[in-house]
Amino acid sequence: MINISINELLVWVKKGSTVIQACQAAGTNIPRFCYHDKLSIAGNCRMCLVEVNNAPKPQASCALPFLPNLRIFTNTALVRKAQESVMELLLLHHPLDCPVCDQGGECELQEQSFNFGSDRGRFLFFKNSLGDTFWGGLIKTVLRRCIVCTRCVRYTHQIGGDDSLGTSNRGGHSEIGMFKESMLKSETSGGVIELCPVCWYNPRITL
Numbered sequence: 001m002i003n004i005s006i007n008e009l010l011v012w013v014k015k016g017s018t019v020i021q022a023c024q025a026a027g028t029n030i031p032r033f034c035y036h037d038k039l040s041i042a043g044n045c046r047m048c049l050v051e052v053n054n055a056p057k058p059q060a061s062c063a064l065p066f067l068p069n070l071r072i073f074t075n076t077a078l079v080r081k082a083q084e085s086v087m088e089l090l091l092l093h094h095p096l097d098c099p100v101c102d103q104g105g106e107c108e109l110q111e112q113s114f115n116f117g118s119d120r121g122r123f124l125f126f127k128n129s130l131g132d133t134f135w136g137g138l139i140k141t142v143l144r145r146c147i148v149c150t151r152c153v154r155y156t157h158q159i160g161g162d163d164s165l166g167t168s169n170r171g172g173h174s175e176i177g178m179f180k181e182s183m184l185k186s187e188t189s190g191g192v193i194e195l196c197p198v199c200w201y202n203p204r205i206t207l
Contacts, residue, residue, distance in 0.1 A: 005071040019061035019072055020048050028074050031083060031112050033090075033197045034149040035062040039158060042150050045090065047112065049082045050074050058082045080116075087116040090147050093128040093172065108197035109147060130175055136183040138190045145198045148174045152192040160186030 001012045006026050013022040018041070023030050033045035041063050049058035053071035058079055061072075073079065091113065130143035153165045153176060162185065164178050184192075 002066050002068055002070075004066050004069070007073060007075060013066055015066075017066055019050060019059075019064040019066060019070075022066060023050075023061065023072070023074060030061055030074055031116065032062060033108065033112075033147060034151060036151055036154075036195065039151065039154045042154065045147065045149050046086050047083060047090075049079055049086065051076050051079050083116045084118070087113060088118060088122070091117060092123060094145065094147075128173065133177060134183060136185070136189060139184065139193065143175060143177075146176055147198060148176060149197055150176070151195045151197065152176060155192055155195050156184060156186060156189065159191065160184075160188045162186040162189070 002015055003010060003012055004022065005011075006023055006028055009026065011022065011026050013025070017025075020030050020032065020035060030048045030050065032048040034042045035045075035048060043060045043063040046060055048061045050061045050064075051073040052059050052064070061074075090109070094109075128144075130146070132141045132143055135141055148167065150167060153167060156162045156165045164182055164184060165176060166179065167174055167176060169175060
């Protein structure tokens with residue numbers, strides 16, 4: 001066990017735990033999209049940023065292991081500003097404004113946008129528009145809403161044992177898809193619907 005500080009509250013955590021796991025156990029809520037308890041750590045979305053003593057900039061709590069005498073702050077002005085900036089970039093190519101989206105109440109992205117999003121965007125240019133692909137009879141993809149959290153990629157690989165899904169391109173042009181046109185054939189492929197943080201759209205998947 002290691003003694004650490006979360007928002008000036010001393011807690012004991014199991015050795016090997018990450019910051020987001022310890023904060024979760026201590027009752028401190030940290031926003032996240034790519035992180036999931038049952039999947040490997042990716043650190044894609046950067047929404048779970050926290051302030052760490054002696055660190056020059058906010059750190060991704062999902063990939064940050066605890067060290068002795070570590071002091072974590074989750075509610076400072078620096079953390080808030082960083083999370084708002086991350087949310088602004090996540091919504092950069094989103095086709096709709098979250099407050100008027102037709103998936104009200106069913107979307108993690110929408111919930112977080114109410115807490116950390118702005119009432120207007122600062123970027124005026126054409127958004128990326130991705131075509132939908134066929135992933136199987138259970139899944140309808142709406143890739144225009146994908147935030148590339150890669151939950152579906154890790155789930156199909158680690159839980160379903162299927163390496164069909166992957167990420168192509170880089171930066172703002174990244175997208176989830178398959179190397180060649182196919183479908184998800186794993187028995188557990190329907191689970192990506194529940195894992196997707198953008199309502200019942202998974203990389204944009206929906207029933």
